[in-house]
Amino acid sequence: MSTNTGTGTGTGTELKERADALMGIGRYEQAGELLARYLVDAPGDAWAWSHLAHCRFRAGDHEGALKAADEGIAADPECWYPWERRAFLLPFLMRVDEALEAAREAVRVGPEEPSAHSVLARCLLFTGDHQGCYEAHRKVVELNPESATAHFNLAHPAELIGRLDVREQALRNALRLDPDHADARAQLAELLRDAQQMKLPELAGEYSAALGSDPDSRYIEHRLNLVVLGLLRxxxxxxxxxxxxxxxxxxxxxxxxxxxxxxxxxxxxxxxxxxxxxxxxxxxxxxxxxxxxxxxxxxxxxxxxxxxxxxxxxxxxxxxxxxxxxxxxxxxxxxxxxxxxxxxxxxxxxxxxxxxxxxxxxxxxxxxxxxxxxxxxx
Known part of the structure; x- marks a missing residue:
């Protein structure tokens, strides 16, 4: 017989499916409530705890999200996802060193998971280890070569360590995989402008096209305004x-x-x-x-x-x-x-x-x- 929750109707599987559906449409608070009900009868589900941590974070409850991630680690220390959630959340609470430890643990238990290496790169960037951040993002690209986001995220640490050739290629790869990637298009245009390979009218055209893909981007709008101001001068x-x-x-x-x-x-x-x-x-x-x-x-x-x-x-x-x-x-x-x-x-x-x-x-x-x-x- 199916297990019912103690606080409402529906099986555990149904609650998880409904929570997943709500997360898919951005209704994280309601999804978190369903996951909390499910976890009353399934406290050993590390993945559910991790999803609850994500829902609470998106709802603005950082402390509650961290508590859910820790519960997931306690439920299954060899599951990489709660470690990844913990590493992601701790910097918001100004606990960067602990976040780096959690990120390394996430990579240890999930060495083939791009998200684990991605959160490690993020923590290394916070600690000022630009070379380590670059290497971690290289690993993300290696594990997920068809991800435009992975290539785009590699561009910034490549710039920080002076590898402008890698930065340009990463941005080109991101645009190859996602021609509508607004930030990649804007940054590539800026890079070509700095290299004297693009004139102001062409640069304005690239920023305008990028802004068309992402009309809410304040950064791209600001760069376009600066280029137009240069033309007016x-x-x-x-x-x-x-x-x-x-x-x-x-x-x-x-x-x-x-x-x-x-x-x-x-x-x-x-x-x-x-x-x-x-x-x-x-x-x-x-x-x-x-x-x-x-x-x-x-x-x-x-x-x-x-x-x-x-x-x-x-x-x-x-x-x-x-x-x-x-x-x-x-x-x-x-x-x-x-x-x-x-x-x-x-x-x-x-x-x-x-x-x-x-x-x-x-x-x-x-x-x-x-x-x-x-x-x-x-």
């Missing part, structure tokens, strides 16, 4: 080109045998306006905007609406271009006015570009120093 170069055209046309800074008579003929000034228009059209459309996919184009306008720092480079570019237009539209007869307008248009743009480049260079050097210190510690 390039518009300041268009303004400098326009100012150069205007200064030459208006004869603001004549040299050598250049014509010096003022005012400049109207047809010459109108021709310079055509050249400035071509500069903006070719620059903004042909060299940048044309190559952006629709998602990245939408990000440009969205960023301009909601993020005021993105408007600064555009405002600076428009200011420089406006000064260039004033230089050629007005028939100036005083070269001093022309030179003043040219400098008023160029100096803010040049200073903003210089300051921004200097700040980004300092930040890059700071990150490189931090990476160097981390490598020394390893």
């Amino acid at each position: 390039r518009t300041r170069w268009f303004a400098l080109v326009c100012l150069t055209i205007a200064a030459l046309t208006s004869r603001a800074f004549p040299t050598g045998d250049d014509p010096r008579e003022l005012p400049v003929p109207l047809d010459t000034r109108l021709w310079s306006l055509v050249l400035m228009s071509v500069t903006w059209v070719l620059g903004a459309w042909f060299f940048a905007y044309r190559k952006l996919p629709q998602g990245a184009r939408n990000t440009v306008w969205s960023l301009l609406r909601r993020y005021w720092p993105s408007r600064l480079p555009v405002a600076q570019a428009l200011w420089g271009t406006l000064c260039a237009v004033v230089l050629v539209l007005v028939p100036w007869t005083d070269r001093g006015y022309e030179q003043t307008i040219a400098l008023v248009g160029a100096v803010p743009v040049v200073l903003a570009m210089w300051f921004g480049n200097s700040w980004r260079r300092v930040e890059k050097e700071r990150r490189e120093k931090q990476d160097g210190k981390q490598n020394e510690k390893k």
Whole structure:
């Protein structure tokens, strides 16, 4: 005769099946209640204790989850799953050393289980053993070579120990197995950008595609915003080109045998306006905007609406271009006015570009120093 629980109807098998079904749809609190009822009559089921630990963790009860994992270990010390649950849970309670011991035990009793090696890698990362973390993730890939997640997780420790070739290959393998893996796509694009193998418009396209696969990813959204901001900064170069055209046309800074008579003929000034228009059209459309996919184009306008720092480079570019237009539209007869307008248009743009480049260079050097210190510690 089937065994009934003491707190409700249904056989033990039915309770476990219903709990599994509830876990599958994310109703962990209800699944945990069913498992607790089942374990009243089957306290020796280590796997059920482990599932209960998982349910309690997902419900936010870390202490209760750890207690369930310990009960599973007591029920069957040679079952790897409760050891894996214990190793996973302890870092949330700031008990990393104990977690590492549990992870090693999980690997000992379950040497062919990818999850055991994965939790060991996680604990080794917490303790700062990057090489050990890398080796553990290599073992996960060896045991489960068709898992996109396993390859993706290998990329980070590979970067930490300086194996950028392994990191790139791991990300490519993750995308080969799962073409919609958003994080792998975004990180591979970033890696290629750092290696000067991808331009900003292409990088924006990759981030946009990755964000399409995972619309809730704040990291990918942030990286896409930074790339779009970099594209907007390039518009300041268009303004400098326009100012150069205007200064030459208006004869603001004549040299050598250049014509010096003022005012400049109207047809010459109108021709310079055509050249400035071509500069903006070719620059903004042909060299940048044309190559952006629709998602990245939408990000440009969205960023301009909601993020005021993105408007600064555009405002600076428009200011420089406006000064260039004033230089050629007005028939100036005083070269001093022309030179003043040219400098008023160029100096803010040049200073903003210089300051921004200097700040980004300092930040890059700071990150490189931090990476160097981390490598020394390893």
